[in-house]
Amino acid sequence: MQIRINKKVCLILAVLLFGVLLLGVFPANGALAEENETDYSEQSETSRQSMIGKSSLVEEANSRAAEESRLAAEDTSSGFVKFFRNLWNNTSNSFNNNFINNNGWRLLLKGLLVTLQITLFSAILGIFLGFIVGMTRSVYEKTGRLRFFNAISKLYITAIRGTPVVVQLLIINFIIFQSVSINKIVVAFIAFGINSGAYVAEIFRSGIMSIDNGQMEAGRSLGLTYGQTMRTIIMPQAFKNVLPTLGNEFIVLLKETSVAGFIALEDLTRAGYLIQSRTFDAFWPLIGVALIYLVIVMGLTKLLTLLERRLRRSDNR
Amino acid sequence: MIIVKDLTKAFKNDLQVLKGINQTIEKGEKVVIIGPSGSGKSTFLRCLNILETPTGGEIWFEGINITDAKTDINLLRRKMGMVFQHFNLFPHKTITQNITLAPIRLGIQTKEQANEKALSLLKRVGLADKADAYPAQLSGGQKQRIAIVRSLAMEPDVMLFDEPTSALDPEMVGEVLAVMRELAEGGMTMAVVTHEMGFAREVGTRVLFMDDGLILEDASPSEFFGNPKNPRLKDFLSKVL
Numbered sequence: 073m074q075i076r077i078n079k080k081v082c083l084i085l086a087v088l089l090f091g092v093l094l095l096g097v098f099p100a101n102g103a104l105a106e107e108n109e110t111d112y113s114e115q116s117e118t119s120r121q122s123m124i125g126k127s128s129l130v131e132e133a134n135s136r137a138a139e140e141s142r143l144a145a146e147d148t149s150s151g152f153v154k155f156f157r158n159l160w161n162n163t164s165n166s167f168n169n170n171f172i173n174n175n176g177w178r179l180l181l182k183g184l185l186v187t188l189q190i191t192l193f194s195a196i197l198g199i200f201l202g203f204i205v206g207m208t209r210s211v212y213e214k215t216g217r218l219r220f221f222n223a224i225s226k227l228y229i230t231a232i233r234g235t236p237v238v239v240q241l242l243i244i245n246f247i248i249f250q251s252v253s254i255n256k257i258v259v260a261f262i263a264f265g266i267n268s269g270a271y272v273a274e275i276f277r278s279g280i281m282s283i284d285n286g287q288m289e290a291g292r293s294l295g296l297t298y299g300q301t302m303r304t305i306i307m308p309q310a311f312k313n314v315l316p317t318l319g320n321e322f323i324v325l326l327k328e329t330s331v332a333g334f335i336a337l338e339d340l341t342r343a344g345y346l347i348q349s350r351t352f353d354a355f356w357p358l359i360g361v362a363l364i365y366l367v368i369v370m371g372l373t374k375l376l377t378l379l380e381r382r383l384r385r386s387d388n389r
Numbered sequence: 390m391i392i393v394k395d396l397t398k399a400f401k402n403d404l405q406v407l408k409g410i411n412q413t414i415e416k417g418e419k420v421v422i423i424g425p426s427g428s429g430k431s432t433f434l435r436c437l438n439i440l441e442t443p444t445g446g447e448i449w450f451e452g453i454n455i456t457d458a459k460t461d462i463n464l465l466r467r468k469m470g471m472v473f474q475h476f477n478l479f480p481h482k483t484i485t486q487n488i489t490l491a492p493i494r495l496g497i498q499t500k501e502q503a504n505e506k507a508l509s510l511l512k513r514v515g516l517a518d519k520a521d522a523y524p525a526q527l528s529g530g531q532k533q534r535i536a537i538v539r540s541l542a543m544e545p546d547v548m549l550f551d552e553p554t555s556a557l558d559p560e561m562v563g564e565v566l567a568v569m570r571e572l573a574e575g576g577m578t579m580a581v582v583t584h585e586m587g588f589a590r591e592v593g594t595r596v597l598f599m600d601d602g603l604i605l606e607d608a609s610p611s612e613f614f615g616n617p618k619n620p621r622l623k624d625f626l627s628k629v630l
Contacts, residue, residue, distance in 0.1 A: 294543060
C-alpha cells in the first residue's frame with residue numbers, strides 16, 4: 073500500500089491537532105486552576121477511597137481466590153492448561169484492576185494529553201528559538217557579522233546544554249515563575265522549549281554549515297540578495313540534511329517530558345505512577361505507560377520517514 | 390565596459406594575492422586569463438563581480454564604480470553572469486527551476502516567460518530533454534552547460550568563466566567549450582580563466598598572463614603564443630604546450 077502525503081491534508085490535520093491541544097491548555101486556564109484545587113481534595117478523597125477500596129478489593133480478591141481454588145479442586149483438566157488459565161486470569165485481573173476499575177484509563181488518557189501538549193508546544197518554541205539562534209551563529213561563522221548576538225547565543229547554548237533538564241524545569245517553576253500564578257503546562261512547555269531550542273540551534277547551524285559555499289556564491293552571482301539565497305537555496309537543502317537529526321531531537325523531547333512530574337504536572341509517566349500508588353501493582357501501569365510512549369515514537373518515526381522520502385526526490389539518479 | 394584600476398586584494402592572513410592590476414575590457418572582447426595556480430587569476434575574476442571584496446583600487450562596470458560601498462552590487466551582478474569550476478547547480482531544484490529561479494525571484498520575468506526562455510536556451514545547448522531532471526542525474530559536461538544557461542537566462546552583458554572545464558572528464562571538455570565558442574560568436578563579452586590553450590588561441594581576442602598577483606603579458610593570441618616577451622611566460626608556455 074502506498075501512502076501519499078497530500079500537502080493540504082497534512083496542513084488540515086496539523087491545524088486540527090494544534091487547535092485541539094490549544095483548546096486543552098488555554099480556555100481551560102481558569103477552569104483548570106479550579107480543577108486543580110478540586111483535584112487535590114479529590115485526590116486525597118480518592119486516596120482515602122482507595123484505602124477503603126483496597127480493603128474491599130482484598131476481600132473481593134480473597135473470596136475470588138477461594139472460589140477459584142474450589143473450582144480448581146473440581147477441575148479435572150491437565151496442569152498445563154491450568155497453568156495458562158491461571159496466568160490469563162491473573163493478568164486480566166491485574167489489567168482490570170489497574171486500567172478499568174478506578175478509571176485508570178482515564179488518568180492515562182489525561183496524562184497522555186498533557187504529555188502531547190507539552191511536547192508539541194515546546195517543539196514549536198524549540199524550533200522558533202533554535203532557528204533564530206542557529207541562524208545567528210551560522211551568519212556569524214560565515215560572514216563575521218552579528219558578533220554581539222553570537223556571543224549571547226553561545227552563552228545560551230552553553231548554559232542549557234551544561235545543565236540537566238530537570239534542574240532547568242525546577243528553576244523555571246520555582247524561581248522564575250515563583251510568584252506568578254500560571255498554568256503548569258505553560259511553565260513546562262517554556263522550560264522544555266528553551267531546553268530544546270539550544271539543541272535545535274546546533275542542529276540548524278550544522279545543517280547550514282554543511283552546505284557548500286559555492287551554493288551561496290552561485291545564488292549571489294545571479295543577483296539574489298543574501299537573504300533570498302538563504303531562503304530559496306541554502307535553507308531548503310540544510311533542512312533536508314538535518315531532518316533525521318531534528319526528528320530524533322523531537323523523539324528525545326517527547327520522552328524527556330516524562331520528568332514534568334517534578335513540578336506536579338500529571339503527565340503520562342506521572343499517571344502511571346499514580347495508578348501504581350493506588351493499586352500497589354507496578355507491572356501493568358509501568359508497562360502500559362512504556363507501550364504508549366513506544367507507539368507514539370513509532371508513529372513519529374514513520375511520519376518522519378515519509379517526509380524524508382518526499383524531500384529526497386532530487387537525489388534520484 | 391569594465392575598467393580596473395590598481396586593484397589589490399589581500400586575505401586576512403596578510404597574503405597579498407593581487408598586487409595592482411590595471412585592465413580595460415571593451416564590449417565584445419573575449420579576454421582569456423592564463424597563469425600558474427596561485428597566480429591570482431581566479432581571485433581577479435571573482436573581484437570583478439565582488440564575490441571577493443577588493444582591498445584596494447577601483448572597478449568600473451558600465452560607468453558605475455562597483456567598488457563603492459554605496460553601489461547596489463546585487464543589481465550589477467544581474468548583468469554579470471558567472472560560471473564556476475564546480476558548476477554549483479542547486480541540487481534540490483529541477484533543471485528548469487535552476488534556470489528560472491533568479492529571473493522569477495527578482496521579478497524580471499513572469500513564470501511563463503522564464504519557462505519559455507529556459508526551454509529555448511536548453512534547446513540551444515541540446516539539453517531540452519533534461520528540463521525536468523535533477524542535477525544529480527546529469528554528467529559533468531551537462532551540468533556545466535546548464536550552469537552556463539542559468540547565467541544566460543539573466544541576459545547578462547558580460548560572462549565570467551572561472552576554470553569552467555577544470556573539473557570535467559577530458560571527453561566532456563569539448564561539449565562545454567563548444568557552447569562557449571558559440572556564445573563568443575554571438576558577440577558576448579567574456580572573461581575566461583582557463584588552462585585550455587587551444588580555446589585561448591582560437592576564441593580569445595586578447596590573452597593575459599598572470600603570475601604572482603600581476604599581469605605580466607597582455608597580447609593578442611597570435612602574439613601571445615607566437616612571440617611571448619616575458620621570460621616567465623616563455624617558461625610557462627614551454628611547460629604546457
